[in-house]
Amino acid sequence: MTTTSANTPTRNESRRIAVIGAGPAGLMAADKMSLAGYQVDVFDTMPSVARKFLLAGIGGMNITHAEDYDTLITRYGSAQTALKPILDELPPLALREWIHELGVDTFVGSSQRVFPTDMKAAPLLRKWLQRMRSNGVTFHPRHRWTGWQNNAPSEGWVFTSPKGEHIHQFDGVVLALGGASWARLGSDGAWCQPMKSAGIDVAPLKPSNCGFDVPWSDFIRERFAGTPLKNIAVSITTPNGEHWYRKGEFVISDYGIEGSLIYAISAPLRDLIEIKKSDSSNNTSAEFLLDWLPHLSKEQIQKKLEQPRKGMSFANVLRKKLNLPAITNAMLKECCPHLDNNDTAALAAAIKAMPIRPTTTRPIDEVISSAGGVTFNAVNNDLMLNQLPGVFVAGEMIDWEAPTGGYLLTACFATGKRAGEGLVRWLSTMA
Numbered sequence: 306m307t308t309t310s311a312n313t314p315t316r317n318e319s320r321r322i323a324v325i326g327a328g329p330a331g332l333m334a335a336d337k338m339s340l341a342g343y344q345v346d347v348f349d350t351m352p353s354v355a356r357k358f359l360l361a362g363i364g365g366m367n368i369t370h371a372e373d374y375d376t377l378i379t380r381y382g383s384a385q386t387a388l389k390p391i392l393d394e395l396p397p398l399a400l401r402e403w404i405h406e407l408g409v410d411t412f413v414g415s416s417q418r419v420f421p422t423d424m425k426a427a428p429l430l431r432k433w434l435q436r437m438r439s440n441g442v443t444f445h446p447r448h449r450w451t452g453w454q455n456n457a458p459s460e461g462w463v464f465t466s467p468k469g470e471h472i473h474q475f476d477g478v479v480l481a482l483g484g485a486s487w488a489r490l491g492s493d494g495a496w497c498q499p500m501k502s503a504g505i506d507v508a509p510l511k512p513s514n515c516g517f518d519v520p521w522s523d524f525i526r527e528r529f530a531g532t533p534l535k536n537i538a539v540s541i542t543t544p545n546g547e548h549w550y551r552k553g554e555f556v557i558s559d560y561g562i563e564g565s566l567i568y569a570i571s572a573p574l575r576d577l578i579e580i581k582k583s584d585s586s587n588n589t590s591a592e593f594l595l596d597w598l599p600h601l602s603k604e605q606i607q608k609k610l611e612q613p614r615k616g617m618s619f620a621n622v623l624r625k626k627l628n629l630p631a632i633t634n635a636m637l638k639e640c641c642p643h644l645d646n647n648d649t650a651a652l653a654a655a656i657k658a659m660p661i662r663p664t665t666t667r668p669i670d671e672v673i674s675s676a677g678g679v680t681f682n683a684v685n686n687d688l689m690l691n692q693l694p695g696v697f698v699a700g701e702m703i704d705w706e707a708p709t710g711g712y713l714l715t716a717c718f719a720t721g722k723r724a725g726e727g728l729v730r731w732l733s734t735m736a
């Protein structure tokens with residue numbers, strides 16, 4: 306039984322409210338509902354909550370982004386119209402204030418990414434869970450939701466736990482089951498099956514922010530796997546004909562390519578590969594172009610290549626005249642096999658736009674996030690499923706994607722807030 310103090314709202318225990326999925330989106334929904342005075346039960350399949358959130362904190366958790374808000378919204382691509390009103394209610398500045406209220410400071414890094422001061426997720430999570438527990442949120446770890454009794458949501462929610470199968474009835478539910486990467490942390494996308502069986506529109510889950518396979522030669526693999534390519538840029542023409550040019554860095558791996566710049570173009574690159582695979586007569590090229598020297602024009606590069614070579618090998622010309630690493634020569638040979646080392650115009654053009662042709666995305670389980678999920682057509686403005694009144698969705702299980710840079714967590718928190726507050730609004734209309 307929860308006690309009431311001046312700071313804790315009176316518990317509304319007459320309603321059974323559940324959150325299923327205790328990642329950042331589900332926890333935000335639970336927090337908002339408990340702050341509104343509701344008793345909330347949070348179920349998760351894992352032995353402890355927010356495992357992916359904690360993993361995100363290991364490499365330095367990038368919780369949001371400090372760029373201009375109008376630019377930030379564009380990072381959500383085709384989902385930006387649907388997400389904007391939701392993000393408007395928890396924009397990056399408000400999200401940072403919310404973190405500060407929990408007693409954790411944030412700072413803006415040189416790339417305008419925002420981090421908690423200690424770069425970790427654990428201290429923030431600890432304080433957040435403490436607050437929720439003191440507001441009467443109850444956690445049920447090792448409870449896996451498997452679907453509805455007889456496939457009929459009205460007949461009850463089925464969970465398995467170490468104690469066996471349980472069937473629960475709820476007055477309202479927020480589902481925040483995540484995407485389909487890193488299944489060992491709980492997010493395996495298995496929820497798609499019962500949702501689709503219930504007639505809910507779910508777009509296929511696909512890898513996002515992912516690496517790609519490139520059929521490198523043994524030479525590249527053996528000599529250069531693990532080599533970072535720094536101060537470079539890439540460009541890609543998206544399936545809608547937009548031209549993207551991004552600076553940054555990525556890594557040559559034994560299977561192909563990975564790293565932040567590849568993640569940034571992963572959505573159009575994945576879509577181009579899919580188009581090409583589904584229509585072999587289509588001559589769309591699933592390729593992107595690598596600019597080895599973004600700070601120099603083609604003409605400037607050509608001029609440097611035309612200087613007397615004085616018997617230097619071509620590899621040395623690239624190194625000494627253009628300051629390019631050994632891998633450039635190897636990759637030019639591999640990606641532009643017909644290039645003539647004496648044709649300075651063609652060489653300069655290849656250095657500014659060397660084609661790389663990935664064949665497949667890496668398996669979804671190993672990627673940072675997934676695209677696809679419950680479509681915005683399947684929900685109302687409060688993220689309640691049109692077909693299941695009282696059931697709301699939040700986080701990565703909704704059909705949006707964004708690059709790394711804090712945009713993922715920003716939208717997970719904002720959709721969690723919207724779904725939790727939406728459920729409170731919905732319950733108030735049912736009183």
Ligand SMILES: Cc1cc2nc3c(=O)[nH]c(=O)nc-3n(C[C@H](O)[C@H](O)[C@H](O)COP(=O)(O)OP(=O)(O)OC[C@H]3O[C@@H](n4cnc5c(N)ncnc54)[C@H](O)[C@@H]3O)c2cc1C
Nearest residue numbers: 326328329330350361367450483491492700701711713714
């Ligand atoms: C290595 C890595 C680093 C990342 N770094 C960042 C970063 O720095 N910044 C950023 O913005 N994003 C980052 N992300 C992405 C971010 O962690 C996710 O987008 C975010 O955690 C998604 O939140 P969510 O609440 O929607 O889902 P999740 O965090 O995936 O949580 C879903 C929860 O649902 C539970 N669940 C699933 N199915 C069931 C079921 N059937 N029954 C019961 N429970 C279930 C899972 O156990 C899980 O706890 C990173 C991801 C990875 C993998």
